[in-house]
Amino acid sequence: MQTRIFRNKKLIDRDKEINFFLDWFNQLPELILWVYGPKSSGKTTLIEYVVEKELFEDFENLKPKKGYWVRYVNLRGKLITSYDSFLESFIKPKKEKEEKKTKSLSAKVSVSILQIEAKLLKEVKTREKDLFDVIISEIENIEAEHKILIIDEIQTLEDIYINGDRELLKEFLNFCVSLTKETHLSHVVILSSNTVFIDRIYNDAKLKKTSKFFKVDHLDKSIVVEWLSSEGYTEEEINLIYDYLGGCIPDIQRMMMLKDKYKSIKEYLEHRAFLAYSQIVMFYHQGKFPKEEIEIFENICKEILNNGSFVLSKDRDSKYLEVISKWAEKEILFFDPLTLEVKGNSRIYEKGMEKLEL
Numbered sequence: 001m002q003t004r005i006f007r008n009k010k011l012i013d014r015d016k017e018i019n020f021f022l023d024w025f026n027q028l029p030e031l032i033l034w035v036y037g038p039k040s041s042g043k044t045t046l047i048e049y050v051v052e053k054e055l056f057e058d059f060e061n062l063k064p065k066k067g068y069w070v071r072y073v074n075l076r077g078k079l080i081t082s083y084d085s086f087l088e089s090f091i092k093p094k095k096e097k098e099e100k101k102t103k104s105l106s107a108k109v110s111v112s113i114l115q116i117e118a119k120l121l122k123e124v125k126t127r128e129k130d131l132f133d134v135i136i137s138e139i140e141n142i143e144a145e146h147k148i149l150i151i152d153e154i155q156t157l158e159d160i161y162i163n164g165d166r167e168l169l170k171e172f173l174n175f176c177v178s179l180t181k182e183t184h185l186s187h188v189v190i191l192s193s194n195t196v197f198i199d200r201i202y203n204d205a206k207l208k209k210t211s212k213f214f215k216v217d218h219l220d221k222s223i224v225v226e227w228l229s230s231e232g233y234t235e236e237e238i239n240l241i242y243d244y245l246g247g248c249i250p251d252i253q254r255m256m257m258l259k260d261k262y263k264s265i266k267e268y269l270e271h272r273a274f275l276a277y278s279q280i281v282m283f284y285h286q287g288k289f290p291k292e293e294i295e296i297f298e299n300i301c302k303e304i305l306n307n308g309s310f311v312l313s314k315d316r317d318s319k320y321l322e323v324i325s326k327w328a329e330k331e332i333l334f335f336d337p338l339t340l341e342v343k344g345n346s347r348i349y350e351k352g353m354e355k356l357e358l
């Protein structure tokens with residue numbers, strides 16, 4: 001395990017994943033790369049590290065590695081409610097040369113916008129030109145051997161329409177297929193922790209054929225052992241921590257920060273497990289789940305506790321899938337659409353499930 005420094009903090013491991021991305025970007029763009037995984041597994045942190053430290057020579061001064069052109073857009077918090085707000089948030093008109101120096105944007109903002117000629121942007125806004133056709137010809141004209149477009153929180157684009165009838169997400173995905181499989185112009189990486197959404201994509205025959213799915217999971221036990229040993233934890237403590245928190249990085253970081261407020265690590269971990277349990281029970285009441293759905297949820301929990309995971313049957317029992325979707329949206333269950341396996345979104349929820357005494 002290599003520990004890197006990123007934004008003045010330790011970046012734990014991710015050697016395997018970082019190498020995967022670097023290899024991927026060295027190949028000809030053929031497929032859209034979908035990055036998925038449990039909530040808070042570290043997808044955004046990982047991709048931001050790769051962009052800022054591996055694809056840029058000097059990120060603050062916007063100097064990419066030689067031969068690279070990179071755009072990274074995180075749609076979280078962008079308040080995209082319409083096609084126009086989508087346009088506003090990531091397309092900007094190219095500045096005329098004279099006013100070039102007026103206002104310099106931060107590196108983070110600059111890397112997240114595409115610039116097109118003001119005249120073309122106007123035509124896009126009045127719907128005379130198709131946005132994605134315009135972007136494709138812009139990208140075509142960029143001189144770089146490796147072009148990379150990364151979009152985080154793609155599900156934000158669901159339910160948005162262009163001209164009232166064309167679905168923005170559909171058009172956007174067609175554009176991604178065109179950039180990769182059809183023209184090999186640019187890599188496209190799409191991130192989402194919404195696996196109900198990923199499931200829909202995975203089961204769309206056309207997108208499945210044109211996509212590669214890559215999971216960013218919580219850390220493996222061997223990495224947690226290495227990490228916590230280097231922080232001075234004993235073998236016994238590490239086993240206890242792993243039993244409660246698994247490889248969930250932010251849960252382990254929080255434990256490190258707060259454990260001293262408790263009599264022992266065990267007391268802290270039990271407190272977290274109780275909170276996870278309370279959250280589940282609260283959803284029973286808030287969610288107004290019919291009795292049948294609670295029974296299904298508890299069957300799933302039992303299976304997870306006994307066998308480590310629940311596997312959805314191949315015929316994708318629709319009632320089970322519906323219940324799994326609801327609990328995945330609440331970030332209590334994690335559903336892997338590729339293997340049909342269901343687990344706690346992080347280990348602490350499985351410790352909470354134990355308290356249901358099923």
Ligand SMILES: Nc1ncnc2c1ncn2[C@@H]1O[C@H](COP(=O)(O)OP(=O)(O)OP(=O)(O)O)[C@@H](O)[C@H]1O
Binds near residue numbers: 010193
């Ligand atoms: N490799 C890592 N080393 C250190 N801290 C990390 C690492 N990965 C993630 N974190 C920390 O964990 C937290 C969650 O990470 P992040 O937001 O990247 O997860 P995510 O998978 O993108 O979550 P979401 O599902 O909400 O999009 C962040 O506070 C981040 O600082």
Ligand SMILES: [Mg+2]
Binds near residue numbers: 043044045152
């Ligand atoms: Mg994220």
